[in-house]
Every structure is written in structure tokens, then in C-alpha cells.
Amino acid sequence: MNRIVRQFAAGVAVLASVFAFCTAAAWGAAGDPPIRIGSTLALTGPLAATALVHQLTGEIYVEQLNRRGGLLGRPVEWIVKDDQSKPELARTLYEQLITVDKVELLLGPYATGAILSAMGVAQRYNKMLVHHTFGIPNLAKYDAQFPTWSLGPDPATTFPNTLFDALASTSKPPKSIAIVTSKFPSVHFMSLGAREVAKKRGLSEVIFLEWEFGNRDFGPIAARIKDANPDVLWVGAIGLEGNQLLDAMKKIDYAPKFHFYMYPAPGPMVQATEAKNALAATIFEQDPPFTSNPGAAEFVKIFNERAAKAGLPYTGVETQAAASYSAWQVLEAAVTATKSLDDKVLADWLRKNRVDTVQGKLRFDGPNNYGDDLMRVKQVQNGRWVTVWPKAYAAPGAALVLP
């Protein structure tokens, strides 16, 4: 008897949960006048730290947009779902956004893995996908996807050249290079590219090391770098890896000469004393000439305020926030220009036109819809990130500080 009760209770529990979820899903089903833009973000899980920036940026943009009268005279509503840092969820949620919530437009999620999943879904339903944090251009094969993180189609070659140009322009150009990298996909291929470029430019490689993403112990790696004593240290790091390596090097009393980190979490790196003069890649910093780009100055001001209010330790606008804001600008530009919400029309327009964003002018007519490589080099100077190269984009009066 009790067993039947149990099984019944079990069945009810399962049905209740499915129902709960269906109702939650159905909330989005009604929607007429507002234009709904849907995306997912990693609001929980390991990627949540950076996704916060995108959430904030989106909220700010939508507010500004609605104050301007919205899109095509209609208010804009942004529907964000939590993909919990899991690509399988991102994929399914995008399908929900398209087929159940029936959003008009899509915006990309955070990070390469989720974007790839979303891209597949967008392709299947012929929706355009504007995204802001895709790190591996040669994987972006859908013709209606538009990247606003302007790496250019071949960043593994173009960016290292930019960096090495910057270093070569100093009074003490480096001769030896150490390349250490995480095996995380979006940094690994960049580091391999850097290896090639370094070889072509005649830098001698004194050591090449790879570690698995999630490595906790950087002591031996730091010790080997110290032993090799390179003129420039290229660290294919993402997130906190750069800080962990710097910490380990500090603990064995080694300060590298030129040191570069691919995609460090900006806050921790700028706040660490041992990160003095660290170099990194950027598409935007809170200084002229970037702040003269359309929308930039106002965005910076609002973002700083709102980030501080939200309790974020780092309140500056840099690559992530800028790419995100650019994505919204791209969407708005396309819709406004074509006066249409049809994905095909919008995609066609974007392929033929340029959009002014906080990063600069973006174009999408290159391989895989990538345009120019807009990546610059920034450096930690006196507790701030300062753009230092190319000279045209350097902050006023700033230059690459030598080690």
C-alpha cells in the first residue's frame, strides 16, 4: 500500500516539476507590442563572473534605447535566460526563445562554447545572430552570424604581429620569447599562432609550455620560466590563470621583463601589484580616442555608476563591456536602417554596410563575416589599464613602459 503511495507521490513530484517549468516557460509566450530580443547568459556557474558585465551592459543599453523611443517606434524588451555556463542548456534555451517565446531578434550568449551552440540553433531557424564574445573566428561558419568582438578573420597571425610591432618599437626590442599557454580552446590557438609569428620574426623561443585549463599549481611553471629568463613572456591565459602565474612568479622572486596575457580577467590583473606593466589585448579602454566613439563617453559614465552600485569589484569598461555594447549598437543600426525585423533583410544589410560603434567602425564583409582586426595592446600602469599601441590609439601621453 505504502509503495503505491510512494510511486504516486513520485509521479506527482515529477509532473509538478515539469508543470512548474512549463508555466515558467509559458510566461514568455504572450507578447505583442514590445519588440523582444532574446538571449542567454551564464548567470550562474563558472562563467558567471564575466557574464555579469554583459547583463549590466544589456540593461543599460535597453534603457537608453527605450528612452530614445525604442526600435521602430516600439519599446524593446530583453529576455535573458540563465544557461548556467552549460552549452547544452544554451542550445535548448535558444530554441525556447525562438519557438516558444517567439522573440523577434536574437543576441548572442557569453563565450565561445555557448555561442557555437546558439549559432547552430540560429542557423536551423534562419535567425540572425549578433554575438559579442566569440574567440575562434574560423569556426564561425554560419553566414548570418555577426561578431562584434573584432578579432579579424585570422587573429592568431594578426594580433601577435601587432604585439611584436609594439615591442619592436621600444628602445629595447626583445630577442627571446617564452610562450606558455592554457589549453583552453580560444587561447590555445592564439598561442600557437604567436609561436609561428615569433619564429618568422626571428625571436628565439626559449621555452614552450602548455597546461590544462583548471590547473591549480603554477609553481613549477613559474620556476621553469624564471630559469629560461626570456625577454618577453607570452602567457596564453584566460580568466584567473594570468594572476595565478604572476603570483607564483612573485613567490619565487621573479619579475618577468615584457609580459603579455591573452584574455585576463581585467579586475584582478589591474589590482595586483605583481602585475605591474603587464600587457594584454583590448578593443576598448576608458580613454581617448575610444571615448570619442559614438555612445562611448556616456556608456562609460553610466556603466561605472551602475557597476559600483551592483557591487562589482571592477567597474571599468573594457573589451567585454565594449563588445557587448557594440552588439546592441549593431542590432539597432541594422533595424533602423532597414526598418525591418526580418532576419534575412537585416543580415544582408549588415554584410554590405559598416556600423559605428564604441569600438570604431565595424564591417562584416571578410571571411566568416569578420572585418578588421581592431585589437590593440594595453598595459597596466599605476593601477590602470592604459592603451599603448598602436600609437594612434594610445591614451594621451601614454607609451609602452619598459621593464
Next chain:
Amino acid sequence: MALPSASLLAQSILSGLFIGALYGLLGLGLSLSWGLLRQINLAHFALAFLGAYLCYQLSSVGGMDPLATMLVIVPGFFGIGVALQWVFSRFRISPFNSLLVTFGLTVIIESVIQSLWTADFRRLNSSYGDITFRIGALYVPLPELLTLVLSLVMSLAIWATLRHTDLGRAMRAAAQDGGIATAFGVNQKGLALLLSGVCAALAGVAGVCIALSYTLAPAQIYAWIGVVFAAVMLGGLGRALGPLIAGIVIGVSESITMAITAPSWAPLVSFSLLIVVLLVRPGKV
């Protein structure tokens, strides 16, 4: 493969020693509650990170010396551990049920941490982080040294208590056969509360060590589970010195690999070694 210099190798071994000590410190509470209370306490990791965040908050914002935060954290967490055990003892929970319950607890604690401190990174910048000692050609940074010392002291203290005091004997008896132990006058419920409090306090101490050496994010809780579980299981459940020794074995084998060859092979070496040891001599550490 490059043959490393002696000092490189020594420094790497030291590095492995330090991280192994942290595995051991994190694993100590887990091992004790698994072996002596028959609870697989996943929430141990969440508690450790809660302790780390509290240490961060009290030092960065409150201005306390990070080590002094232990004066607040240790008794506080002891209380939390006692309270949790008090609630759980009302129910009959098998070890694998406890895994589920503590997983739920972990998720709750993670949510609390995320809502209080956001998902963004937090780093405790203390003066301890800047101090490094030199012993010959070797560098011994202070936070890591503190972790090693704390880990050793805690493990030895608990080992001695379990081995040589009546309290310890009573605990081991209660773990082996609660009914009989009670018949012999052992206050099993009281001991369980005490042990749970101690385990939670250990989590707090581990948290302070984490805060001193690492940047914090809520999802980091899960990054440690795999390797610490391995250390706990390798060291033998309920053995006070087990997690420390096993953790050091894992840490050092990985760091030696990283010194000699491509660092990405490190887990292969440490865990293959582990499997071989288990197959050849399952009598453990």
C-alpha cells in the same frame, strides 16, 4: 623533456608540497565526517569557500588581520557544524543520501555567496602575500607556509586525539559500532555533534588559507571537489593523517611532472600512479 636543475626540481617539489597540504587541509574535515560519521559532506567545500569569503570581507572591508579572522570564523563555523548535525541526526541518512543532502546544501551556500558578493572575482590583498622566506636557493612564501603548518598541526592534533585520548577512542568506537559503544557509556550523539563542529571549523580554517592564496569566485567551489575526493579516498576514510599524505603525494607527483615535461600531462602521471598503487597495494597509505 628537459632535465631540470636541482633547484628547479626542489622548488617544484616544494610547490607540490604546498598545494598538497591544502588538499590535505580541505580533505581532513571531509575524511573525518565520511569515516567517523558516515556522511559524505559535499558541503564541506561550500563551507570552506564561505569561510574564505568571510575572511576576505572581514579583512578587506573590516580591516581585520586575515589570520585573526580565524578567531571569529572557527567558533562560528563550529556552531554551524553542530547545528547542521543536530538537524540531520533527526533523520536516518545513509552515506549516499548524505551526498545528496549536502549537495543541496552546497547549492544553497553557493547561492548565498553569489547574492552577497556577486559572481565577480574577489581577491584578498594582505601583507602576508608579499612575504617570502629564502632557504638556500628555495623560496618559501608565507601564505603557503602557513597553509602547510596549519595542515600539519591540525592533522597531527586530530591524529593524536583519536589515537591517544579517551575522547578519540570513544569517537572511533562510536564510528565502528554505535549501538555497542552507547552500551558502553559512549555519548554517541554528543560526540557526533562535536565531530561535526570540528569538521566545519576545519572547513573554516581551510577557507582562510584559500583566501590568502587564491582569487575567489562562487563557482570555484566545484573546482576542488575532484582532486580532494581523490586525496580523501586514497588516504583512507577517517584517518587523520591520510588526506595530508595522499594530498602531498598527488601534489608532488604532479609538480615533478610539470618540472620535467609538458605540464598538461601532470594529471595523467599523478592519477595513473594512484591507480597503480591501489592495484598493487590496496592496503593504502
Next chain:
Amino acid sequence: MTRGFAAILIAGGGLAVIPLAGLPPFYESFLYLVFHWIVLATSWNIFSGYSGYFSFGHGAFFGAGMYTTAYLASRFEVPFLSTLPVAAGVAMLLGGTLGAIVFRVREIRGELFALVTLAFTFVVGTIVLNTPIDGGPGIYLSAVPVPAIGPTGASSFYYMGLVLALGTVLVALVVFHSRLGAGLFAVHDDEDVAEVLGVPTYRYKIAAFSLSCGLAGVAGGIQALFLSYVTAGETFSIIVPLTVVLMCVLGGTRHWAGPVVGAAAITSLLYAFTAGNHPVAGKAVFGAVLIVVILFMPEGLLGRLPKRRMVGAYELGTPTNGAIATGSALPVGHPSPTRELLLDVRGLRKAFRGVQALDGVDIEIRRGEILGLLGPNGSGKSTFINLVSGHFRPDAGKIRFDGRNLAVLEAHAVARSGIARTYQIPRPFAHLTVRENVATAAMFGSANLARAAAVRDAHHWLEFTDLASFANALPDDLNLHQRKFLELARALSSRPRLLLLDEVLSGLTPTEIDGAVDLIRAIRDQGTTIVFVEHVMRAVMALTDRIVVLNHGQVIADGNAAEIMESAEVVSAYLGYSGTYA
């Protein structure tokens, strides 16, 4: 089993129609995810839940399948569906190999097994990450065409997931009701006893483990295409097995449908909170729900009741002093002991960590006799039984049973040849009912019955030992005397030719002893030869035809009762000195 079968078919039929109902494709993708986790959880449960060997390695086999499909489909352009059997094969081979090595080591059980499987996961993950299988960048599958099984892409995955889920649950159901399943459940409760009872534990564990891994491999293969971008990252970690463990524990590990319920519940719950405005708070609620459910339903949502009392047993005033239902015993004549040799032990030696338990023992046991095996504590009697029954291997010596040397056989083969034993401290299978305990022995012992026949046969033995009214009770509900008789019933149901009784009378009252003696005589009268280790002298006198006395691992006397009692050596062995008493 037919009920379960029907339930699965009906559910499957219902689910198969859903894509045709015209719902938004998202529901199909969501249900695909539910099916995916059902497969992972159910496949894990087939081995780990049933046998109690909790594996933390499911991620390794899931990942192996995923990478097999990804690699073959993208690098060699093998059609996707053809990669799936290969994925299953690779995962199965990997699991089978690991099992073949690890299960040979007796001490690797419980958490050590969990550790080995976890370590294995990290090893496989590192190999994948560092070799051209992945090497770092991951594998991209968007160029691989999705097979057009359903009207849309989403429904194709839906159907693939549904078919795999149905298949996996069916496998779980079939195993649950099969000999393999019965063996696994016995292993769960007491592996050593199961082995000695005749369960081929090594083979069964490898079979179930390989099956479990293979199914996980296929799930991985399908998932590879679903994600269309495969990276080593989270796959080879503790997260997948941990999630799967949680799902099974929530749903109930002892039931074939437990993982289905658990997987569906947890996937749905997690999902339910992603759409809300407060995902962080939602996660906390999710955690709270898990806690509450398991605290109040410790056996899982579908768990068995821990105690099922047969109310009738106490009401009917069943005599508990072991009166025999002589009517139900097989009527046979009273065979007198023959001179024919049944068991011939020569030069048996066994040492344990320096203690020589048996030191060159020669014993002959004739067909149809009751041989008493006596000796002071520590003389080697239990060791003798352990060696003959196959529990341990001897260091030296031969044990010839009907011409075959048992010393080289595996324990379960020893049981199959017709030897059964009881344990001095009863070791019943705690989670199986009394009837199931007995049926297990009938299935795997020399009787070697099919499962259905074994269950029927068990009833006969329960009546013989007067436990019939307890058939559906758990061993915990029985008192010591009843548990000893359960030991007897279990030993008998395998229809042994040689029965080894290890102090079966210890702890019984005088009345109970009388009843037991009658029972033992009745057993011998059926044609079973008995070796009877005992300290209760009057029982020994009443029952035995011959007595062998051991002391310090050696035979010191061998003859009938009267001869033994007068042997000075025997007296001094027991009492410590020879000569007259003052």
C-alpha cells in the same frame, strides 16, 4: 516484469507521438535532454546501483563515446549513425578492460573503487587533451549532417534520445529480473557470501560494468552532435558522475525505474529555475527541494519500504522453537554412512599473517556421514570450512571432491560442484527478503535453477525450516534462531552434496537445539553429507557418526565419539593438561 515492460512500451508509444503534435520544437530539445540524463543515470544504476560498487567514472565512458563519434564523424566523415555502435564499443571495451583489472583485486571495493574510477576519468581526460584526439582546440561538428529521423532537426534528436532511453530502461528492467540482476543484488549486500554461494561475481561485475559503460558511450555520441562542439573541459571531471549519483539516489537505486524518476525530476527542476528573474535564488530553492525530499524519503522516491512486516507471522503464533514440518521434507530412506569417499583433503595448509591456521591437515569425509569437527578455539575449524567452501585459497594441499581438485577452482565453481556452508554469525543478504535469500542460493548453487523456478523452490525450503510465514520479511526482522535457520534454508536450497555447518547451534536455547538436531538429521536423511563444527557436546554425541579433532591446525584425533572422549591428547587440548583431575 511484464507490468514494467508494458509501462515502458506505453510510455514509449505516448512519447513517440509528441513530435507529431505540433508543439514548438523547444519541448523536443528539452525532452531530449531529459532522455539524455535518463540514459546516463539508468546506465550507471545498472552496475553501480544494483551492485553497490559506486563508480565515479561515468564521465570517462561518456566522454570516450563522445570523442569517438566526434572524431570519426568530423575527421573521417563516417556517417553519424554508424559512429554510435563504435562509440558504444569503445566505451564498453574501456570499461571492460578497467573492470577486468580492478575486479581481480579483492580489496578494491567501496570508496576505493570509486577512487579508481575517478582517477581513471582524469587519466582518460588528460590523454584526450594531449593527443591528436583533441589536443586542445576541441572538435567541431557543425559540418556533420544530422540524420533525418524526424520532421525537424530537434525531433531527430528527440527520437534518437527516446530510442536510447527506452532501450536503456528496458535493459535495466531485464537485468533487474534476470540472473545477472539477482547476482548483482547479492553482491551488493555481501559479495563474499555471494561468491561462495555460487554467484560468478567477477564475470557478472565485468558484464554489468561493460554494459553500463557502453550505454553511456552511446549517450555521449549523440550528445556530441547535439552540442556540435566537443571539448574535454567539463566532460572528464567528477561533475557528470556526481550528477548521475544524485539522480539515482533521489529516484532510488534499488529499482530499475528509480533513475528515470530522479533524472526527470532533477533536470526539470534545474530547468524550471532558469527562466525566472532570479536564477540565483532559484538555485537555492532547488537545493532546498533536494534536501527536503531525501530527508523525508531516504530510500529515494521509488525506494522500497525498509521494513515490511508480515503481520500474520506473529498473530498466528508460529512456533519459534524450530519444530520441523516433517510432512514437507522429501521422503527418503535412512541411508547409512557408506565407505565411499566424498571429500578427500590432503596436506592442507593455510597461514594468515604469520599465524599458521592449518598445518598439514588430512581428512577424509565419506558419503552420507555426519562428521563432527571439534577443537578448541583457534584450532582451525572455521579456516577448514573457509578453504573447502572456496572462501580462501589454501597455501598448499589438495581438496578432492568427487575426484576434482577444488583448491584450484574459483569459489563460485566450488559451490556449483555441490558444496554449501552456513556462517557462524549469520550473513544473510540484508536487503533481500527471506525468500529471495533462499532463491539466490537455489539459482547459483549446484541446483542451478532458473530464476522463476528458484523462487518457487525456495518456498519448499522455507517450509522445511519453518520460515514460510516470514517469506516476505527482511532478515532484520528475524531473531537469531530464525536467522540461523535462514542460513540453513539458504544452504540447502542449492541442493548440496556436502553441507558445512559452522557452529549453527551457538546461541540457541536447549529447546531450539533439540529442534535443530532433528532438522539436521532430516537433512542427512535426504542424502546430504554433513560436516558439523560444534561445541555443544550433546548435539555432537547425538548426531555424529565420526569425529575429527583439530588443535593448532593439526588433526590430533579421528574416530568415533567414544574413542575421542578417551583420548588423552584431546582432553589436554581442551583442558590444558593431561593426567587425572584432582
